[in-house]
Amino acid sequence: MTTKRLAKIAIAVLAVSVAAWVFVIPRLRPHVFHGVVMQSETPAPAIDLEATTGGMAGLDSFGGKLVVVYFGYTHCPDVCPTTLSSLNKALDLIGDGADDVQVVMVTVDPERDTVEYLAEYMTYFDESFVGLTGPIEDISRIATAYGVFFAADEGDVETGYTVAHNASLMVIGRDGHLRLILPPELTAEQIADDLKYLR
Amino acid sequence: MKAVPKPPLLLAVGVALVLVSCGGSGAVTVTDVWSRPVPPVSPASAVFLEITNDLDSAVTLTGASSDACGSMELHETTMDDSGVMAMQELTAGLRLEPGASGLLEPGGIHLMCIEPQVFEGSFDVELTIDGADSISTAVAIEDR
Numbered sequence: 001m002t003t004k005r006l007a008k009i010a011i012a013v014l015a016v017s018v019a020a021w022v023f024v025i026p027r028l029r030p031h032v033f034h035g036v037v038m039q040s041e042t043p044a045p046a047i048d049l050e051a052t053t054g055g056m057a058g059l060d061s062f063g064g065k066l067v068v069v070y071f072g073y074t075h076c077p078d079v080c081p082t083t084l085s086s087l088n089k090a091l092d093l094i095g096d097g098a099d100d101v102q103v104v105m106v107t108v109d110p111e112r113d114t115v116e117y118l119a120e121y122m123t124y125f126d127e128s129f130v131g132l133t134g135p136i137e138d139i140s141r142i143a144t145a146y147g148v149f150f151a152a153d154e155g156d157v158e159t160g161y162t163v164a165h166n167a168s169l170m171v172i173g174r175d176g177h178l179r180l181i182l183p184p185e186l187t188a189e190q191i192a193d194d195l196k197y198l199r
Numbered sequence: 200m201k202a203v204p205k206p207p208l209l210l211a212v213g214v215a216l217v218l219v220s221c222g223g224s225g226a227v228t229v230t231d232v233w234s235r236p237v238p239p240v241s242p243a244s245a246v247f248l249e250i251t252n253d254l255d256s257a258v259t260l261t262g263a264s265s266d267a268c269g270s271m272e273l274h275e276t277t278m279d280d281s282g283v284m285a286m287q288e289l290t291a292g293l294r295l296e297p298g299a300s301g302l303l304e305p306g307g308i309h310l311m312c313i314e315p316q317v318f319e320g321s322f323d324v325e326l327t328i329d330g331a332d333s334i335s336t337a338v339a340i341e342d343r
């Protein structure tokens with residue numbers, strides 16, 4: 001064997017190891033989710049509410065996208081804008097693949113969040129965001145099915161009131177099953193990281 | 200012409216010296232004052248900041264006012280074990296012992312701007328502090 005040939009083999013071996021290191025090994029390492037992984041046998045609870053995009057919408061209205069469902073309200077000054085802004089940043093981080101993710105906010109305050117109002121609110125954070133509203137009984141039933149608690153404090157539309165609510169994000173896979181629950185304290189980077197993996 | 204009496208001047212200097220020595224090492228300062236942009240239809244937004252008390256006595260941040268807000272209140276967001284977030288008014292204010300700082304941040308304490316009028320750029324607020332002069336500062340509206 002000539003030295004030249006040996007050198008060629010050495011270079012080939014090196015190239016293969018570099019390729020393995022760069023492309024294969026990171027894929028072998030399991031993704032560690034920031035959110036809580038759910039393995040449910042049954043499809044995620046149905047949602048059938050009035051959408052800011054017009055008409056009624058449910059989980060199957062979004063063309064097989066990954067659906068991120070948030071229960072919030074527009075009179076919420078701190079948590080809701082923070083979460084919606086993080087989701088917008090997460091979609092930016094996902095880049096091209098963001099088209100496969102649909103963010104939906106179900107209002108827990110339908111009395112004040114009309115569909116027109118919600119539309120203006122949601123699209124401010126991201127053009128693609130959809131708001132859902134409907135009769136309070138329907139929203140309560142859906143929230144309960146997702147294990148989401150909410151309760152308005154005393155006060156009326158005149159005096160103002162706040163709504164305590166579970167601020168976790170429910171991630172529903174393309175198969176219609178609940179895949180992941182993202183706690184409210186996650187950063188945009190962490191949300192993007194999990195959504196990229198599921199998408 | 201009557202000579203300008205000197206005692207008042209001396210008294211003023213004396214009072215100033217006493218004030219300086221009473222003031223200890225410094226003052227109450229606020230830094231990093233910001234607010235997350237919210238849609239113009241929003242009925243409320245939140246102002247965040249860091250406040251430090253370098254006085255020798257405790258002070259309490261009790262609230263604020265601004266031409267850019269219908270009203271302002273000091274609130275605290277809390278989360279229980281099951282992830283339910285709620286917001287209460289901090290009626291007693293935020294007390295700062297000498298040398299202590301307090302951070303108003305998302306998910307914690309904020310000054311709520313009710314009926315905001317300004318949605319980009321910045322606006323001025325005046326912080327009301329028990330035990331110290333009120334502080335005027337600009338709030339930067341930025342998406343962090």
Ligand SMILES: [Cu+2]
Nearest residue numbers: 077274286311
């Ligand atoms: Cu508040």
